[in-house]
Amino acid sequence: MRLSYPADIKVIQVPCTGRVDIIHLLNAIEDGADGVYVAGCLEGECHYREGNLKARRKVTYVKKVLTDLGIEPERVEMYNLSSAQGARFAEIANEMAEKIKTLGPTPLAKDSAA
Amino acid sequence: MIVADRKPIEELLGMVEDCKKILVVGCKGCVTVCNVGGLKEVEVLAATMKIARKKAGNPLEIAEHVLERQCDREYVSQLGEEVNDYDAVLSMACGVGPQFLSEMYKEQSFFPAVNTTFFGGATQHGVWEERCAGCGTCGIHMFGGLCPIARCAKSLLHGPCGGSSNGICEVNKETECIWDSIVKKKMEAGQLEDLLGVKNFKSWKTARDGGPRRSIREELVQGNI
Structure with a gap:
């Protein structure tokens, strides 16, 4: 397909989105990421039964933490797609990149050492 | 815990x-x-x-x-x-x-x-409920295994108050009337008469009312056993 997606997105592979923890998302924000999104399998299709559902709950928790700190919760998102949906992957990447561009750089940037 | x-x-x-x-x-x-x-x-x-x-x-x-x-x-x-x-x-x-x-x-x-x-336990993932008030003189066995000191808003020891309605405490709609549960449990077990006996006064000397408490185990104080 040779689809392209924004080059400013860094992909971190995990065996299952159930592996993604609250601290990973917070650390990304703390280290200066403008946004973080988790791309899990379609709901109901998790190979480990509910890894993607757990990931969504963690994303929801981090959104609440960011809201409490006065940071836009939209900087963290959860998406679900199948590994066969290459076009959707590129679409989500573009969508998230656009959203972050609209929100602007992280409010932590001025002091971020990372 | x-x-x-x-x-x-x-x-x-x-x-x-x-x-x-x-x-x-x-x-x-x-x-x-x-x-x-x-x-x-x-x-x-x-x-x-x-x-x-x-x-x-x-x-x-x-x-x-x-x-x-x-x-x-x-x-x-x-x-x-x-x-x-x-x-x-x-x-x-x-x-x-x-x-x-x-x-x-x-x-x-x-x-x-x-x-x-x-002091309590998890009743479901993410929900904890109070079960013990640490009063220092446990009498749970007298109440069908349910503690009215910790779980009744008034810590009543002789039955429910007038605020009990359909098994719910008047203090909070989320709170069961523990006396309703105690009586029901005893009725189901055919042991309702257990609640009718005259109980000794509850000693509150061991509760927080007597100031900070200390528990001493002499055998441990003296050394390992």
Whole structure:
């Protein structure tokens, strides 16, 4: 397909989105990421039964933490797609990149050492 | 176990607003089990505070440490004098933790990061309920295994009050009337007459009313057995 997606997105592979923890998302924000999104399998299709559902709950928790700190919760998102949906992957990447561009750089940037 | 809730982030940030370098100390005891002050929660709190302070343009350096327990001096001593290298220390243990820390490291300021709430257990994942008031003279067996001291809003010992309605306490619609449950349980077991007997006065000397309590086990004080 040779689809392209924004080059400013860094992909971190995990065996299952159930592996993604609250601290990973917070650390990304703390280290200066403008946004973080988790791309899990379609709901109901998790190979480990509910890894993607757990990931969504963690994303929801981090959104609440960011809201409490006065940071836009939209900087963290959860998406679900199948590994066969290459076009959707590129679409989500573009969508998230656009959203972050609209929100602007992280409010932590001025002091971020990372 | 002892159950606690983490304090709101604004309150915690306010406690250390003048600090540049703090230590967050978790506990692997009760607060780990009730998901409020163990390793994970220490990491999340530290990251959250660092994000908040970076956003405010006033970065905060945070070290993390989790003790086996904060209610035993052997473990508290593991922190060592380096505890004084920080501007302040946040303890994520129950109310016992910051006190044991304060008693051992007199020059440091310790802040509680959680509100200690009650002795209880998890009734479902993420929900804890009070079960014990620590009154010091347990009589649960007299009430079908359900404690009216901890679970009745009035700690009544002789049956429900007029505020009991359809098994619910008037104090809160989410609270069962424990006396309703006690009576029902005894009726189902055919042991209702157990509740009719005259009970001795409840001794409150052993409860908190008598001031701070101390439990001494002579055989342990004298040495290991």
